Amino acid sequence: MKAKIKVMLVDDSAVVRQVLTALLTKDGSIEVIASAPDPIFAMDKMNSNWPDVVVxxxxMPRMDGITFLxxxxxxxxxxxxxxxxxxEKGAATSVQALAAGAVAIVTKPKAGLKNFLEMDAGDIVQAVKAAAGANLRPFRNLNVASANTASIPPAKIKIDEVMPALNASLTSAMAVTTDKLVAIGxxxxxxxxLEAVLKKLSRTAPGIVIVQHMPEKFTEAFADRLNKICEMEVLEAKNGDRVIPGRALVAPGGRHMQVKRSGAQYHVEIIDAPPVNRHRPSVDVLFRSVAKCAGKNALGIIMTGMGDDGALGMRDMHDAGAETIAQDEKTCVVYGMPKEAVKLGAVDKIVPLDIIASLIETYGKK
Known part of the structure; x- marks a missing residue:
């Protein structure tokens, strides 16, 4: 019989601890082995029974979560x-926590813990299961910490229900232009x-559009942090933003991002639409739009992540003549999304994380 995932809860709210305990233990594969109101109490308990995952x-009082992390x-x-x-404060602090080594963010309810228990149970259960299987070794080797996932809406709508499948004739005749772009999911x-890649890129690198699964508000704090430490300009995307060399646009949490073309120039369109593959923003939505509007002028990159979002969109990009790359299993925290794209035959190259930046720079010079 498979061992249960052992979880430790650390939160100064007794109500939050009770709700999360009930929520997690309802799933037969998870066991809450202990809870604590602050990190001092938590460490005492962890020393006698170390958990697989910490929430x-x-x-918190006495010691903040980032110091404990x-x-x-x-x-x-x-x-x-x-x-x-x-x-905003919670988002900025959580992005600091990601930089310190957290693997995921789940959001507390704005109001009504009962609603949280009834409506959002799948979010934290899926996050715990993904975290339990996370491979932390690549980030220790690269001197960067592991990272984030977003809350997951319950319904799984596929990309074809939101965006129609591509008409091959739209892309097969598209001429190659000098205005290239890179799409990352x-x-x-x-x-x-993403930090490991973007920090290595120059201001002359091709324009980049990014979907990172993340809740609303958190993407702005994430982009702001990257903008401070990268040579490239990194922004949370706004409707109509141009995709230009030296700029990376991060899709805003809670909304989809598409690429549109005007002449030889590209800009982004931010749209409200149902979650795709349980995500909003969705990598599939971005990749399919890039396949349609950029075709041979694009490079698609799919990186670490749970699930299959982006696999179908990458196949669209591949079929439209774009170059496609997947991060390899050894350097992924979770080898889910790249694996699904590889299974579909959508990937030209499978590479470790530490060479992706150089491939982007090389692509921009072709």
Whole structure:
């Protein structure tokens, strides 16, 4: 019989701890082995029974969550999920936690824990299961921490229900232009994987459009942080933003992003539409639009993440003549999304994380 996933809850709210315990233990594959109101109590309990996953608040008395997270990662690296409030302050703090080594973010309800229990149970259960299987070794080797996943709406709508399948004739005749773009899709493990790539790129690198599965508000804080540490300009995308060399546009949480073409220029369109593959933004939505509007003028990259979002869209890009790359299993925190794209025959190259930046720069010079 498969062992249950052992979870430790650390939150100063007794109500939150009770709700999360009920929510998680309802799933037969998860066991909450202990809970604590702050990191000091938590470490005492963890020393006698170390968990597989820690669910951690970031704002607590005696010791804040980020300090505790850094201690965990230095003593015994363990998948940590940040349970954060959906506020600007909570988003900024949670992005710091991702940089310190957290593997995921789940958001606390704005109001009504009962609603949270009844409506959003799948979010944290899926996050815990993904975290339990996370491979933390690549990020220790690269001196960067592991990363993030977003909350997952319950219904799984496929890309064809939101965007029609491509008409091959639309892309097969598209001429190659000098205005190229790079489209990147990622999820669990993606925030620090993206950091590892973008920090190596120059201001002359081709324009980049990115979907990182993340809740609303968090993408703005994430983009702001990257903009401070990267040579490229990194922005949370706004409707109509141009895709230009030296700029990376991150799809805003809670909305889809598409690429549109005007002459030889590209811009993004931010749209409200149902979640695709349980995600909004969805990698499939971005990739399919790039296949349609850029075709041979694009490079598609699918990186670490749980699930299959992006696989069909990458096949569209591949069939439209784009170059396609997948991050390899060894350097993925979760080898889900790249694996599904490879299975569809949508990938030209499978490469480790540390050479993706150089491939982007080379592509831009072709």
């Amino acid at each position: 951690l608040d970031v704002e 850094k201690q965990i990662m230095s003593v015994r690296p363990t998948p940590v999920i940040i349970c954060s409030t959906l506020t 990622t999820s669990t493990g993606g925030t620090q994987a």
